[in-house]
Amino acid sequence: MPIKCVNLNYVYNKKSPLEQEALKDINVEIKDGTYLAIVGHTGSGKSTLVEHFNGLLFPTSGEVHIDNYVSTNKRRKNKKDLLALRQKVGLVFQFPEYQLFEETVLKDVMFGPKNFKVALEVAEKNAKEALKSVGLDESYYERSPFELSGGEKRRVAIAGILAINPSTIVLDEPTAGLDPKGAKEILSLLKKLHEDGKNIILVTHDMDIVLNEVEEVILLKDGELIAHEDHLSIFQHDLEDLSLEVPKSYQFVETLNKNGFHLDVSKVQDINYLANEIVKEIKK
Numbered sequence: 001m002p003i004k005c006v007n008l009n010y011v012y013n014k015k016s017p018l019e020q021e022a023l024k025d026i027n028v029e030i031k032d033g034t035y036l037a038i039v040g041h042t043g044s045g046k047s048t049l050v051e052h053f054n055g056l057l058f059p060t061s062g063e064v065h066i067d068n069y070v071s072t073n074k075r076r077k078n079k080k081d082l083l084a085l086r087q088k089v090g091l092v093f094q095f096p097e098y099q100l101f102e103e104t105v106l107k108d109v110m111f112g113p114k115n116f117k118v119a120l121e122v123a124e125k126n127a128k129e130a131l132k133s134v135g136l137d138e139s140y141y142e143r144s145p146f147e148l149s150g151g152e153k154r155r156v157a158i159a160g161i162l163a164i165n166p167s168t169i170v171l172d173e174p175t176a177g178l179d180p181k182g183a184k185e186i187l188s189l190l191k192k193l194h195e196d197g198k199n200i201i202l203v204t205h206d207m208d209i210v211l212n213e214v215e216e217v218i219l220l221k222d223g224e225l226i227a228h229e230d231h232l233s234i235f236q237h238d239l240e241d242l243s244l245e246v247p248k249s250y251q252f253v254e255t256l257n258k259n260g261f262h263l264d265v266s267k268v269q270d271i272n273y274l275a276n277e278i279v280k281e282i283k284k
């Protein structure tokens with residue numbers, strides 16, 4: 001299910017003293033089968049962009065094509081097929097507590113299918129399968145979602161989206177606030193979902209995730225599209241100028257090179273690759 005932005009512009013608080021141009025003439029196509037990150041400094045337009053993908057926002061001007069749905073400024077007045085769009089593109093917010101509200105985990109995950117008029121028994125079946133797929137067994141069914149850890153809340157939020165079976169899942173800062181173990185578990189889950197056929201779109205500022213997890217990157221700056229490239233090519237840009245942190249492995253390579261090594265930082269893809277290159281250097 002491709003997503004295509006055509007001359008997309010979005011302005012917050014238009015024609016008011018607080019008017020802010022958040023997206024400026026964005027033209028980009030996200031193809032089916034993607035595992036993609038959207039990166040940029042705070043305020044670059046990342047979250048604004050993805051909120052157009054499932055109808056939370058509508059363009060001030062321009063269009064967003066999601067499969068056969070075309071989102072425009074005028075489309076906001078015709079929302080009868082908006083539910084169908086949200087069955088195709090599910091959005092997991094940065095703070096999962098924003099989308100958790102039922103008294104039990106099972107009821108919370110069932111809410112989505114029920115909202116799409118699925119029969120109660122089917123909604124429950126889908127919810128249980130979704131919870132299982134994110135690693136939460138039946139011992140979680142009757143627990144309050146608000147008593148869970150940050151990582152568990154995020155899993156419940158993801159399960160709530162999986163229960164409606166969208167083809168594309170968008171996650172805003174999926175590892176924010178998680179400890180390293182929790183972050184690793186979430187990223188492993190997302191990789192599996194992608195391998196199972198889901199399109200995964202991440203909004204992130206974590207360039208280590210970009211280096212090690214995704215396949216493509218959209219780079220935004222001040223609401224403008226700077227690049228849409230494979231995940232390694234993006235590191236040819238001046239990340240510091242874009243207010244993005246250089247991946248830890250890159251920082252490590254730079255330190256090694258200052259101390260006599262001769263490693264090509266552009267070829268560092270993961271920790272195993274880096275370790276092998278270090279061994280080769282030592283043996284020279």
